[in-house]
Amino acid sequence: MVSMQAPEAHTTWIQARRRAVTAPQGALSLVLTHWEPPGAPAAADAIARAGQPLDATITRLERTDIHSGAHQQGYRVWDPGSPALRAFDEIEYYDFDPAWVIPGRFEWMGDARVVPFEHAKDDGALRSLPASGDLVFTFDGTEYRMSAFDTDNGRVAKLQLVFGDPTNGVETYGAGRFLFLDHPAAASGMTVGDSIPITIDFNRAIVPPCGFSNHMNCPLPPPQNRLPFAVRAGEKIVRFRNGFSL
Incomplete structure (x- = not known):
């Protein structure tokens, strides 16, 4: 049985979703995902930030390369003024x-x-x-x-x-x-x-x-x-x- 409060809870969830996708590291703010060649060292912050806005955020990534199985380093750039966020x-x-x-x-x-x-x-x-x-x-x-x-x-x-x-x-x-x-x-x-x-x-x-x-x-x-x-x-x-x- 669905609670009588379910529609209200759903509205609250919708509001939370909008806040999440428009947050500084929400999906709309992502402007770059970059992966280094398998086995290569992580890029320095200065390289990752080159050409990016001053208020951009850099986050680091790691994964196993799907083809070689080698360790792979990467980063993402989050721009709170991204074109997608402005147009959302x-x-x-x-x-x-x-x-x-x-x-x-x-x-x-x-x-x-x-x-x-x-x-x-x-x-x-x-x-x-x-x-x-x-x-x-x-x-x-x-x-x-x-x-x-x-x-x-x-x-x-x-x-x-x-x-x-x-x-x-x-x-x-x-x-x-x-x-x-x-x-x-x-x-x-x-x-x-x-x-x-x-x-x-x-x-x-x-x-x-x-x-x-x-x-x-x-x-x-x-x-x-x-x-x-x-x-x-x-x-x-x-x-x-x-x-x-x-």
Whole structure:
């Protein structure tokens, strides 16, 4: 049962989303992501800041190169006066609909499990991401099983669902959407095959960061996460003013 306070809570969440994407290090402020050659040292601050506004922020990145497996250093530049932020109008949403608050279960697959995900800027190569469990739910009498990978959001353990549906590219962002769920705390005491109830609220589906900045490299929905029915809930697309586009 959906709480009578759910629509009000949803409005509060929408307001928080706007604050997040327009923050000094929100997705709209990202103007550059740069990676050094695999194995090369990190760029000095003076190099990273060259040509950037004085109030820009530099953050550091690390990853494993997808082709060589070597350690790779990088950085991002966040500009609080970025063109995207100046032109931002709104995120377009579907109206809150309690029918899209769906009961399901989180099925534990083990800490060691990884699932291959393609990313938008990796030319079809796959990155293996930790996915300790599956999200399982029933819609119109059919059971669906989707891979959600383990991540953290604000240092809180989360499940990140990257999913697609027939609204993509028509009503919603073309590359799919994200949904973050609290990671079941009981998972630490579970064995493979155990499950725990979880609520999947598609009203909290969001446009991924690559819908706000071309300098993000977002994961794309794997085949098992491409739903055959239209999910008309959550965020649709990002609107900009004055003809601006990414």
